[in-house]
Amino acid sequence: MNILGLVLFALVLGVALKKLGREGEDLIRFFNSFNEATMVLVTWIMWYVPIGIMFLVGSKIVEMEDIVLLVTSLGKYIFASILGHFIHGGIILPLIYFASTRQNPYRFLLGLITPFATAFATCSSSATLPSMMKCIEENNGVDNRISRFILPIGATVNMDGAAIFQCMAAVFIAQLNNVDLNAGQIFTILVTATASSVGAAGVPAGGVLTIAIILEAIGLPTNDLSLILAVDWIV
Numbered sequence: 648m649n650i651l652g653l654v655l656f657a658l659v660l661g662v663a664l665k666k667l668g669r670e671g672e673d674l675i676r677f678f679n680s681f682n683e684a685t686m687v688l689v690t691w692i693m694w695y696v697p698i699g700i701m702f703l704v705g706s707k708i709v710e711m712e713d714i715v716l717l718v719t720s721l722g723k724y725i726f727a728s729i730l731g732h733f734i735h736g737g738i739i740l741p742l743i744y745f746a747s748t749r750q751n752p753y754r755f756l757l758g759l760i761t762p763f764a765t766a767f768a769t770c771s772s773s774a775t776l777p778s779m780m781k782c783i784e785e786n787n788g789v790d791n792r793i794s795r796f797i798l799p800i801g802a803t804v805n806m807d808g809a810a811i812f813q814c815m816a817a818v819f820i821a822q823l824n825n826v827d828l829n830a831g832q833i834f835t836i837l838v839t840a841t842a843s844s845v846g847a848a849g850v851p852a853g854g855v856l857t858i859a860i861i862l863e864a865i866g867l868p869t870n871d872l873s874l875i876l877a878v879d880w881i882v
Contacts, residue, residue, distance in 0.1 A: 657799075717823075721878060724819040728882035731811045740807075758786030770880050772802045809857075810844040812882055817861045820871045832865045839864050855879055 664671035741752035762779040769775065780798055783789045817836045821828050828836075843857035855876055859869045 717874075720819070720823060721874065724815060725878055725881055727819075728812055728815045731815060732808055732882070735807060735811060755787055758782055772806070776802050804845055806844040810840045813840040813844065813858050813861055815882070816855075816858050816875050817865065817867070820858075820862060820867055820875075821865075823871055823874075824867060826867060828865070835864050836861055 664675055741756070744750070744752040744755065759779065759782050761782050762775050765778045766772065766775045776798060779802075780791075780794050783794050783798070784791050814836055817840070818828065821832075839861045840857075843860055855872060858872060858875060862869050862872075
């Protein structure tokens, strides 16, 4: 799906509806109701997804000869992914913020505790968007005209965490299959993960789908994706 194209169309349509004034209010209410209904459907699906993942992982465990090695490898993968996200979100991004504004980045982050908790609970940048808008406007004093324009785009385009996660997952699957990656394959992983994360779906396990593209690009099997799905909510 062309997510970026959809976002661009939504922006243009929003401008057009604004120009219509009161005549466009009915369509705006329709989209608001449609958004609420979609979120309810996503919530229902999220309740049943763990059952499917349980059977996928169960079948994979049965196929493994050394279960201890599998669990150990998954533990290393989880640790490496969390460490990568911590370095990026806790060090690199605050440094960029400080260099740009000369203000304390961690004071800014303290105002976003609620969206962080929502993101951890839902594993969805789209579901986090409403609380992010509220906190960034009320706690950090950002103009709502800026936040309501930038945040929806950032939730779709600025998927740094997805790129990190996809790179880690591709390397993990390569090691699980005893495949030594050369410099060309590593470069392919970096480029493909960066490109596919831009416009990735902001729903739970949305990044897992794009990992299949990366694995195909470097010639690795995709049948180990069930393991990534099982621990996706952690990383």
